[in-house]
Amino acid sequence: MKVLIDPIAGKSAEIIETLMSSSDMVDDPALQFKLRLCIEEVVENIVNYAYKEGDGYIEVGTELKGDSLYITFRDSGVPFNPLEKADPDITLSAEKREVGGLGIFLCKQLMDRMEYEYRDGNNMLTMIKKVS
Amino acid sequence: MNVTINREENRFNVVLQGRLDTTNADQFQKDIQPLMEGDQPEITLDCTDMEYTSSQGLRMFLMLQKSVNARGGRMTMTGMKPQVKEVFDITGFSNIIRII
Numbered sequence: 001m002k003v004l005i006d007p008i009a010g011k012s013a014e015i016i017e018t019l020m021s022s023s024d025m026v027d028d029p030a031l032q033f034k035l036r037l038c039i040e041e042v043v044e045n046i047v048n049y050a051y052k053e054g055d056g057y058i059e060v061g062t063e064l065k066g067d068s069l070y071i072t073f074r075d076s077g078v079p080f081n082p083l084e085k086a087d088p089d090i091t092l093s094a095e096k097r098e099v100g101g102l103g104i105f106l107c108k109q110l111m112d113r114m115e116y117e118y119r120d121g122n123n124m125l126t127m128i129k130k131v132s
Numbered sequence: 133m134n135v136t137i138n139r140e141e142n143r144f145n146v147v148l149q150g151r152l153d154t155t156n157a158d159q160f161q162k163d164i165q166p167l168m169e170g171d172q173p174e175i176t177l178d179c180t181d182m183e184y185t186s187s188q189g190l191r192m193f194l195m196l197q198k199s200v201n202a203r204g205g206r207m208t209m210t211g212m213k214p215q216v217k218e219v220f221d222i223t224g225f226s227n228i229i230r231i232i
Contacts, residue, residue: 030215033184033215037184037219041187044186044188090222091224091227092224093228094194094198094201094228094229095198097194099198100187102187102223103186106187106222106223110222
């Protein structure tokens, strides 16, 4: 499945549901919970931060390859590689922990693999999770 | 996310129901405002019916825990569903928030 949504301002919920209702989506509720969480984190990042001026598109996709589900996101916003972001130090006390920076970290922990590429003016992020 | 707060002096029994995500994090922040005031609060968050929390929700719980610590209080989360608990575990929040 591949769907282009343009423009994207205020459409987080629609984009998330588009992916969750894909025929490639898994039935297992526990796995669905994790996938939804990761999808939401990525979609919110793109909708809120990719297009600093004006608005733009997002193309989302799902594909089953072998035993894994590939979820893809493409936008032409500000170049941003979320995988370069430093992980939060999860051993710190509440006082020292910073509020925020958890979304991408959660994705990295819950997915098996994440890939990022900037190509032809597009951010291309892929999340990969074994589903069977 | 539905927030019900029962207060008895400095003791707050709070029932959280539903999903906490970007769409309602701002409202949630307003709803928990009563918990951000007063000395030595004893707060119990009943999470039995909390279905989901995104990183936006985690931010709120960390903010609340910081505020409670600064006021010499105590906060406990109870009844958390396993899939929600896992999110608290992998982000290290289980070490800074008391979860029973």
